[in-house]
Amino acid sequence: MKTLVVGGSGATGRKLVEQLLALGQEVKVILRSTGNIPEHWKNKGNCSLVIANINEIGVEEMAGYIKDCQAVVSCLGHNMSMSGLFGKPRKLVRDAVQLLCDSIERNGADNPIKLVLMNTAGNRNKDLVEALTFKERIVIGLIRKLLPPHSDNEEAAEYLRVNIGQNNPxxxxxxxxxxxxxxxxxxxxxxxxxxxxxSAIFNPGKTSRVNVGHAMAQLIVDDELWASWKGKMPVIYNEGSR
Structure with a gap:
């Protein structure tokens, strides 16, 4: 199986790529430069690097990158800096998800592509009743207005939940x-x-990046695990976070 990873040079994306390579999977990573990635990625036969800015990739180009892949993962996120939090692109994650989906649909395929999106426990799954207290609603409302990355994550997940849905072939x-x-x-x-x-606001749990990478890799390679979470938004915690 070959997996396309966007955001693979980030702190969590790296962990995913390492997990996939350790499992002997083929990995294609889209990243801006190779300057801050492990040297052994460049020398592994099952790892190919695409140097490109995802904001400048069109549907036809992305469809070409995806064409020989059976899974796609987005680990994209905003940098924790003033420009990363408040600068452009404001909808980095949401726009990337739409681009990936449009490109998959452009290709067509005999079998559906697995798409995994890294998101946040602070984002509710609106397919379920995930109740919030009044205080939580107030705080999340403020975060949504004051910190653009939060609404970006919400919209990215909503794109999959609503626009792609459960029955996309x-x-x-x-x-x-x-x-x-x-x-x-x-x-x-x-x-x-x-x-x-x-509560992700008042009593957050902890999740290690390496565990997130491991979980995403297992979702890709373990068909039984995939079947149990397909079309859902699981929350991941390290043991002891209850």
Whole structure:
């Protein structure tokens, strides 16, 4: 199986790529430059690098990158800087998801493509009743207005939930929602939940980036796991976050 990864040079995207390579999977990574990636990626026969700015890629070009892939993962996120938080592109994640979906549909395929989107536990799954307290609604409303990346994540997930939906013959998706991301070197015990088990605002849990990478890789390679979460938005926590 070959997987296209966008956002693969980011802190979590790197963990995903490493997990896929360790599993012997073929990986194609789209990134702006090779300057900050592990040197061994450049020398692995099952890892190909595409140097390009995703904001400048059109549907035809992206369709070409996806054509020989069976899975696509977006680990894109906004940099934690003033320009990353408030500058352009404001809808980096949402626009990338639409681009990927349009490109998959342009190609057509005998079998549907798996699409995994890394998102956030602070984003609700509107297919379910994920109740918020009054205080949580107030705070999230302020975050949505004051921090553009949050609404970008919301719109990206909504694009899959509403525009692609459950019955698209070419695209099957999972939106993975980690809580507060932390750095750890090794995969530890973690669990996926249908909905948040704690408040992402007032009592957040922890999710290591390497565990997120591992979970996304397993969703891609494990058909049984994929079938259990397809069309859903699981929340991932490290063990002990209950």
């Amino acid at each position: 070419l695209i099957k998706w999972v939106v993975l929602r980690p809580d507060s991301l932390i750095n750890e070197e090794k995969v530890t015990v973690y669990k996926l939940y249908t909905s948040p088990i704690r």
